[in-house]
Amino acid sequence: VLEGKCPFGGNTLGGAQTSAPTLSDWYPQRLRVEQLHRDGAAANPLSDEDYAAAFATIDLPALKAEIKQFLTTSVPWWPSDYGNYGPQMIRMAWHSAGTYRIADGRGGAGQAMQRFAPISSWWDNGNTDKSRRLLWPIKQRYGAAISWADLMVLTGNCALEIMGFPTYGFAGGRRDAWEADDATYWGPEHIDMTAPSSYDDMVNRDQRWTGKPGDADYELQQPLAASHQALIYVNPEGPEANGDPAASAVDIRITFGRMAMDDEETVALIAGGHAFGKSHGQVAADRIGAPPENAPMEAMGLGWHNPQGAGNGADTMTNGIEGSWTQTPTTWDNTYLENLFGHEWEQTRSPAGALQWTPVDPGAPRTPDAHLPGVEHPLMMMTSDIALKVDPVYREICQRFLADFDAFTLAFSKAWYKLTHRDMGPKARYLGPEVPADDLPWQDPLPAPTAAPLGADAVTRLAQAIRDTGLSTSDLAYTAFSSAVTYRDSDKRGGANGARLALAPQKDWVVNRRTVPVVAALRAVAEQAGASLADTIVLAGCVAVEDAARAAGHEVQVPFTPGRVDATQEQTDVPTFEWLAPLADGFRNYTQPDLTEVTPVSPEQLFLDKADLLGLTAPEWVALTGGLRALGGNHDGSPTLTDRVGVLSTDFFTTVLSPDLQWRKLDEAGTRFALDDRDSGEQVHAATRHDLVFGANAQLRAVAEVYASRGGEARFVRDFVAAWDKVMMADRYDVRAG
Ligand code: HEM
Structure with a gap:
């Protein structure tokens, strides 16, 4: 008799103690639907806080003064170089923002992801753990009033300012993440992250690149923006640590281009x-301890233990290259470019063995030791710095900046502002007194509203005018959804506001072809009513959903919040908007014809990715897809597994879950499938992976079963309307928190 005791005497194995191997180790191809539910409110101890209100309580000048005071007050456990923590804080802020990549909008400074693995423990982030720990007393004093994400960027700005650099501006408003991000794809390589390695060892980069530097087909896998796993951008010693500045320039152009x-x-x-x-x-890298995520308990979250001397100060080991670029490392001046162009440079090695460059000319200026009074060293450049001198285009820009320090200063201040604010989305999210008034192209600006939002009566009249066009519920819903679905929660770009569906490049995307005549008709309605096109398109979707629900016997009111405005073509940066074009979009059953040539990623994985970027949960994803199918929402107008298009039914779920039906691959790759009648053998439907995944994947199937079961239709209609509204409102930071 166990008498309620554990049969193992209380010493259980497994459970919270271990998670390896994970499901994905066992089944590498599985769709990780659960990634949609990471970092929900459950992980957030501040989920009941209004961050904008908390941030508004800060006296920003006083906080900045405190930060600036701290920057020049060295503490013994991590003494500052040159008596100034500024440079290491600039690097921390740059690395927090520098993970951004435009292809999927992930990375960036927006959530202080540098606090969590894997980013916290990338070799390239060496000693940024010290920078954040040094800031903790200030964070502690301000608590929830300033997020880590905001504090890191603000400290970068303060650092620049105390060294004489005029920053362009600062906006608060970044909400911290509360757990590691397991969803972002950082590249295919499995390198040993548990032990530090030198860049020399980290030459395993071929899996993300096609070709070699200099080849015409040399290209980096999408959506990556770093030349190597666990780097922010490029290897400072050149590709594969080869010391080749011209090849380094190629990598810099590609990776910084990916950062937009x-x-x-x-x-x-x-x-x-x-x-x-x-x-x-x-210090040689192999003597350095484990990174933070793998460090011993007593290190308390700090990594890279350095056994030499004090392990800090004059003995510091971070990246492996040793030295400073200028004779004035805590002053904003033009000495970096003067030194780069004023001297010939030759390759040498650092004490840690890393490849770097030293002036050939023994008379070149020398740079003071960061800790030892009266000691001086030769200047240093990295291969990635020499790249700026060797590449003809970079060289010309450098020479312009060399001759015009003010132009250089302005260019850097604007680029720094863009770097650190790029992923914040609409300016409505920007908080605080230091937000510059001007609109910049990368902010996807919207015009100020010229009239008050439509009142209730005007909305009713507009809805009637939309119905009077005679456009089908299917076309109206498809168009409204197409206008909103570009939103991505990563960098908060896209969405229905601005009506950019009607502008280049979106109006020209194949997936939006169906919307062109609908937009033209809605534009006439909007003009007639004095409403914005953006509002009219969204309201058209509400009308369609209400009518489709009524056709299925459900009276619902789809929420509509007016106040959207129409952007102009001039406000729309075509090349950067082109990145929002979908390779595949399962909601609209669209797959780019040459998808398999462009990416090894399956359509259903891209579908999951889109659901993730829309911020949907699995039930929202399932309900939304089922509703779009009921509304005939395939991009090419093809049948959607229902004979009742325009009726908000659960037919889609009933069909994909039916054990009486038999599916057959229509092509070798399994991109399209036929549904055959088991008795007659005749094909009755055709579908794609975007459809079948709701029956094939266990988690999606579990949700679909709910909607297909007794009583499920009413729940489905309710959930669909809520999910629909969530997507329509995703970009409305002008009226919602976040
Ligand atoms: C330091 C590489 C771009 C700001 C460093 C270090 C490396 C490096 C290896 C030395 C880290 C250490 O051992 O302490 C690169 C490469 C870049 C790049 C390869 C791109 C090609 C940038 C950018 C910024 C920046 C864009 C900011 C706008 C700094 C600062 C330091 C630094 C301020 C000095 C940190 C300190 O004094 O502790 N960089 N960097 N870097 N980097 Fe960069």
Whole structure:
């Protein structure tokens, strides 16, 4: 008799103690639907806080003064270089923002992801753990009134300012994440993250690149923006640590381009950033301890234990390269470019063995030791710095900046502002007194409203006018959904506000072809009513959903919040909007014809990714898809597994879950399927992976079963309307918190 005791005497194995191997180790191809539910309110101890209100209580000048005071007050456990923590804080802020990539909008400074693995423990983030720990007393004093994400960027700005650099502006408003981000794809390589390795060892980069530097087909896998796993951008020693500045320039252009930076911005950022501070390479990497995520308990979340001397100060080891770029590492001046162009440079090695460059000319200026009074060292450049001199386009920009320090200063201040604010989304999210008044193209600006939002009567009249067009519920719903579905919660871009569906490049996307005549008709309605096109398109969707629900016997009111405005073509940066074009969109059953040539990622994985970027839960994803199918929402107008298009029914779920039906691959790759009648053998339907996944995947199937079961239709209609409204409102930071 166990008498309620555990049969193992209380010493259970497994459970919270271990998670390896994970489900994904066992079944590598499985769709990780559960990633939709990471970092929900359950993980957030501040979920009941209104961050904007809390931030508004801060006296920003006083906070900045406190930060600036701290920057020049060294503490013994991590003494500052040159008596100034500024440079290491600039690097921390740059690395927090520098993970951003435009392809999927993930990464960036927006959530302080640098606090969590894997980013916290990337070799490239060496000693940023110290920078954040140094800031903790200030964070502690301000608590929930300033997020880590905001504090890190603000500290970067304060650092620049105390060293004489005029920053362009600062906006608060970044909400912290509360757990590691397991959803972002950082690349295919499995490198040993548990032990530090030197860049020299980290040459395993071929899986993310096609070709070699200099080849015409040299390209980096999407959506990646780093040349190597666990780097922010490029290897400072050149691709594969080969010390080749020309090849390094190729990598810099590709990776900074993926961060949405052009050549001038790239030069401004690198030359501007490296005007400050130094690189640390006193100790061989194999002597350095584990990164934070793997460090021993007593290290209390700090990693990279350095056994040499004090392990800090003059003995600091971070990246492996040693030295400073300038003779004035805590002053904003043009000495970085003067040194780069004023001297010939030759390859040498740091004490840690890393490849770097030293002036050939023994008479070149020397740079003071960061800790030892009276000691001086030769200047240093990295291969990635020499790249700016070797590449003809970068070189020309450098020479312009060399001759015009003010132009360089302005370019760096604007690029730094863009770097650190790029992923914040609409300016409605920007908080605080230092937000610049001007609109910048990368902010996807919207015009100020010229009239008050439509009142209730006007909305009713507009809805009637939409119905009077005679457009089908299917076309109206498809168009409204198409206008909103571009939203991505990663960098808060896209969405229905602005009506950019009607502008290049969106109006020209194949997936939006169906919307063109509908937009034209709705534009006439909007003009007639004095409403914005953006509002009219969204209201058209509400009308369609209400009518489809009524046709299924359900009276519902779909929420509609007016107040959207119409952007102009001039306010729409076509090349950066092109990144929002879908390779595949399961909601609209669209797959780019050459998808398999472009990416190894399956359509259903891209579908999951889109659901994730829309911020949907699994039930919302399932309900939304079922409703769009009921509304005939396939991009090409093809049948949607229902004979009652325009009726908000659960037919889609009933069909994909039916054991009486038999599916057959129509092509070798399994992109399209036929549904055959078992008795007659005749094909009755055709469908795609975007459809079948709701019957094939266990988690999606479990949800679909709810909607297909007795009593499920009413729940489905309710859930669909809520999910629909969530997507329509996703970008409305002008009226909602977040
Ligand atoms: C330091 C690489 C771009 C700001 C460093 C270090 C490396 C590096 C290896 C030395 C880290 C250490 O050992 O302490 C690169 C590469 C870049 C790049 C390869 C791109 C090609 C930037 C940018 C900025 C920046 C865009 C800011 C706008 C800094 C600062 C330091 C630094 C301020 C000095 C940190 C300190 O003194 O502790 N960089 N960097 N870097 N980087 Fe960069």
